[in-house]
Structure formats: C-alpha cells, structure tokens
Amino acid sequence: MTLVSNMFSDHPDEFKSFSQLVAGAMASPAAAAVVASAHQTPVSSVGGGGDSLLDPRSKQNRPTGLMITQPPGMFTVPPGLSPATLLDSPSFFGLFSPIQGSFGMTHQQALAQVTAQGNTVQIQSGSSTQQQTSVTEVPSLPAPVQDSLQAQRVDSAVSVYENRSQPQNADKPAGDGYNWRKYGQKQVKGSDFPRSYYKCTNPACPVKKKIERSVDGQVTKTIYKGQHNHEPPQNNKRGGGNNNGSSESSDIANQFKTSNNSLNKSKRYQETS
DNA sequence: AGCCTTTGACCAGCG
C-alpha cells in the first residue's frame, strides 16, 4: 500500500493513463493489489495501517478514469485472502478496530459487530502472474453462514498462504469458504469478459457473487454481495431482475454501470475449467 | 439421485 502510495505521490507525472498505471502497478505484485483501490473511504483506508492512502496528493495526481467509487464500509485486503479466512484473520479486525473503536475486542465480538453493520468488504487481488487487476467485494456474513463456516475456516486459514501465489479458479471457488452454484452467465456492457453469477449453495446463505474472467481463464473481477438477515426473503418470481428486495445489490450493480455500447446477452462465452 | 452448468427467456430499473 505504502509502496504504491509513494509511487503516486513521488511521481505524479509518471502515470497518465490507465494502461500506464496498470503497467506500472504490474511491475510490483504488491502494487498490483492496490491499483483499483486508490480511492478509499476512511474505512477503506485503515487497512493500509496508516495514512498512506490518504495522501491528498495521490488523489490529485491520479487520472480520473481510474477512480472507482465504493459504497461506504468497504476496504481492501491483500490478494489471496478469502472471505472466510478474512473473517478469521486477526488482521481483519485490526482493519476495523480503529474506526469501530473496538481495540482489544474478541473475534466473536468483532465478528458480530461487522455482521450487524452489513458492510461490504472489497478485496483487491492481483499477482505478478495476472495481467488484470482483480476486484473482490466480500459481504459480511450472515450469522447462520458464519456458524456453518466455522469448521471450514480452520482449513481456509491454513491454506490462505498457499492460495496467495496461485491464480483464482472461478469455476471452483470453494477456497473462499463457500460452496457456489453457477446460475447464470452474461456478457455485460463495459466489460471485456463474460460475467458469471454464483449463489452460495447453503440454503441459509444469501451470499452471491459475480465473477468476470478473461478468455484465458484468469479472474479479472470478483464481486461478492450478501443480504442482511432482516431483509425480506427473495421473490421467487421468474425473471425477477432486481426483484430480490436488496437495495445493496442495486447499489453494487450501479457501481459498475458504464455507458459503452453493449454486447447482447445472447453472446455467450464457453468457460473452460 | 442429486448436484451442477449451460443457456434462452423473462423482468425491473433506468435513461
């Protein structure tokens, strides 16, 4: 984080376009992890362990095209961390504690607090082996899901370091602590790659995620979204569109809307696994 | 048998 922050602030004229910026970021795996997270809310920034991302010079010097808006309550974590392992990580709560005033709280307390807030967590992931910067948004987990994931998180915590150096597999994303079922795929406007839609297979789990993958199978973007426990159950009406009653999902969808011409939904891509 | 993926169709939101 600090490395990139310094890169922006020390060389304000060095990156003038998105491609230049990405190229520069890719030169450093650590830098790649924060390319798209340049603009953070205060909550987002605490993960950097300080004020490195709050440097006003950084904001001024970045091209506007790079700016990615984020809903409040999102923050970034290093590549390779899964939602489940993230929740189990002491550093995860360290990310929240400065804002929440929860220094010294237990994992259970912090977990409950985060869940109650219904925050969405955004993870930026990238590696030297990936040509795209991955964006992962992770929802806070509903309590039933947290319970069901307790055992899984033990294994996830062990494997997190192994995963860091490996490309993500969107088709078999069980490594993030969830079991997913794909329920749709579509070519979306403004994206070069098809977007796949996954649901958590756990009946008590409202979490969904969208994954965009490049033609060579690399994950370019992962967006998690979840529903709060107090929200009404989903309408099972066929073809419901945004009829799940979740305002959050609309916000996230709008976050990635663009004005480019579309490739119709009929255009499908065959994913390889 | 059960779960998963694929994919055409449907629907709501939005400009």
Next chain:
DNA sequence: TCGCTGGTCAAAGGC
C-alpha cells in the same frame, strides 16, 4: 413510452 441493460429463472443435459 420504449429500448437497453443487468440480474435471475428454470428447463435440459452432463457428471
């Protein structure tokens, strides 16, 4: 009002 777009459903087929 209408067309575009993203998100979802559900039948069909595969494993």
